[in-house]
Amino acid sequence: MRVITVFIAVVSGLLVLSGYFLTGFFPVLADVQTLLLNWAIILMGVAALVGIFNLITVHTDKIRRRETGSFYSAILVFFLLGTFFLGLILRPEHGLMGVVMNGIIIPVEAALMGLLSISLLYAAIRLLRRRADMMSVIFLIVAALVMLGSATLPFVNLPILGITSRWITQVLALGGARGILIGVALGTLMTGLRVLFGVDRPYGGN
Amino acid sequence: MAISLDLITGAISFLFTLLILSYVIGDNPLFKIGTYIFVGVSAGFIAAIAVWQVVIPRLVSPLISTSVSITEKGLLLVPLLGALLLIMKISPRLSGMGRIVMAFLTGVGAAVTIAGALTGTLMPQVMGTINAFDMAPYQGNAGLLLESITNGAIVLFGTIFTLSYFHFGARPRADGSMRRLGLIEIFAWVGRVFIGITLGAIFAGVYAAALTALIERLSSLINFIGNFL
Numbered sequence: 001m002r003v004i005t006v007f008i009a010v011v012s013g014l015l016v017l018s019g020y021f022l023t024g025f026f027p028v029l030a031d032v033q034t035l036l037l038n039w040a041i042i043l044m045g046v047a048a049l050v051g052i053f054n055l056i057t058v059h060t061d062k063i064r065r066r067e068t069g070s071f072y073s074a075i076l077v078f079f080l081l082g083t084f085f086l087g088l089i090l091r092p093e094h095g096l097m098g099v100v101m102n103g104i105i106i107p108v109e110a111a112l113m114g115l116l117s118i119s120l121l122y123a124a125i126r127l128l129r130r131r132a133d134m135m136s137v138i139f140l141i142v143a144a145l146v147m148l149g150s151a152t153l154p155f156v157n158l159p160i161l162g163i164t165s166r167w168i169t170q171v172l173a174l175g176g177a178r179g180i181l182i183g184v185a186l187g188t189l190m191t192g193l194r195v196l197f198g199v200d201r202p203y204g205g206n
Numbered sequence: 207m208a209i210s211l212d213l214i215t216g217a218i219s220f221l222f223t224l225l226i227l228s229y230v231i232g233d234n235p236l237f238k239i240g241t242y243i244f245v246g247v248s249a250g251f252i253a254a255i256a257v258w259q260v261v262i263p264r265l266v267s268p269l270i271s272t273s274v275s276i277t278e279k280g281l282l283l284v285p286l287l288g289a290l291l292l293i294m295k296i297s298p299r300l301s302g303m304g305r306i307v308m309a310f311l312t313g314v315g316a317a318v319t320i321a322g323a324l325t326g327t328l329m330p331q332v333m334g335t336i337n338a339f340d341m342a343p344y345q346g347n348a349g350l351l352l353e354s355i356t357n358g359a360i361v362l363f364g365t366i367f368t369l370s371y372f373h374f375g376a377r378p379r380a381d382g383s384m385r386r387l388g389l390i391e392i393f394a395w396v397g398r399v400f401i402g403i404t405l406g407a408i409f410a411g412v413y414a415a416a417l418t419a420l421i422e423r424l425s426s427l428i429n430f431i432g433n434f435l
Contacts, residue, residue: 175364
């Protein structure tokens with residue numbers, strides 16, 4: 001079984017990868033890549049359904065065992081099944097599903113994002129209290145400068161703030177961000193190559 | 207009908223915004239009810255979308271359609287079998303059967319990730335750093351040319367110093383401790399300053415976005431109440 005799983009992972013990965021870079025030499029690879037990606041999309045859809053079924057199982061187990069917070073689990077399962085069957089019968093583009101999206105999902109996401117502003121402010125204050133070193137000071141001064149530079153200030157007009165803020169974001173922060181992004185991309189590349197060479201087997205082929 | 211749906215949407219949105227913003231007074235049952243409903247509704251919505259926009263149009267419809275060729279139907283038997291193997295993961299006794307599908311998904315995912323990292327991040331970022339030294343647009347204007355070179359150099363060195371910070375190759379010293387090369391150590395220190403500046407700028411961006419979301423939610427609450435006054 002281990003050999004089969006590693007073989008499938010390596011061959012499917014190499015075929016899809018060569019579809020990106022070697023189609024100039026072997027045009028058939030483009031078709032193979034499209035076919036494999038289509039299979040992967042279908043299987044990802046099924047995997048999402050299996051994952052959601054697992055979520056239901058975990059919460060129904062909690063309800064059955066009458067664990068702490070089982071009331072919230074019951075609410076979760078009720079709304080999950082309700083939305084799923086509503087979507088299954090009416091289709092996701094139906095007006096009622098629009099009510100679910102615009103009345104629950106988007107407002108809750110926006111409200112959680114709004115709560116983040118309070119948490120971030122609290123975290124910044126705690127950072128200065130707990131670790132008032134040079135890096136924390138640089139971090140907070142830059143954050144304050146960029147925020148003041150991009151906001152319209154009442155009563156005063158300070159063009160220097162805008163110029164400084166733009167220079168920080170477009171030059172200094174760009175250098176750091178580019179370093180971080182290149183580092184992340186190199187790390188991603190290495191992780192992907194380790195999977196393709198069968199060194200890492202996160203699908204359980206050890 | 208449209209007006210009543212809008213009113214229902216507004217009322218539900220008002221209620222859920224209140225439930226979530228109640229977290230300001232601390233973790234409480236109202237906030238928990240709001241978040242659990244949110245998770246349930248989102249998961250149900252995703253499941254419905256997975257069925258209607260992935261499984262049915264890409265797998266079920268082509269298999270039962272008369273206009274699809276036998277060859278294409280035959281090729282679709284592979285993901286159909288894969289889907290059945292994946293469903294076996296629900297049972298603890300048969301979950302091992304799904305490993306083959308997971309291996310396939312991991313392999314394809316790794317290939318897509320490698321291509322994405324190379325063509326979507328690595329090459330554009332390297333080209334962006336190189337193009338900062340493109341002098342063609344500033345020919346004839348010494349001031350702008352100097353500014354462009356200076357800024358390009360700062361970005362280039364910032365990138366190198368930041369990458370140096372993530373270089374953890376070390377050599378053993380006489381006392382047995384591990385230490386990076388002196389030059390790398392200096393570069394890494396400057397890199398830390400660049401990372402601090404970058405994270406500060408990102409923090410400001412995220413904070414501004416979060417504040418905008420909070421203001422939008424508060425104004426929606428006020429507007430909804432205002433409709434009834």
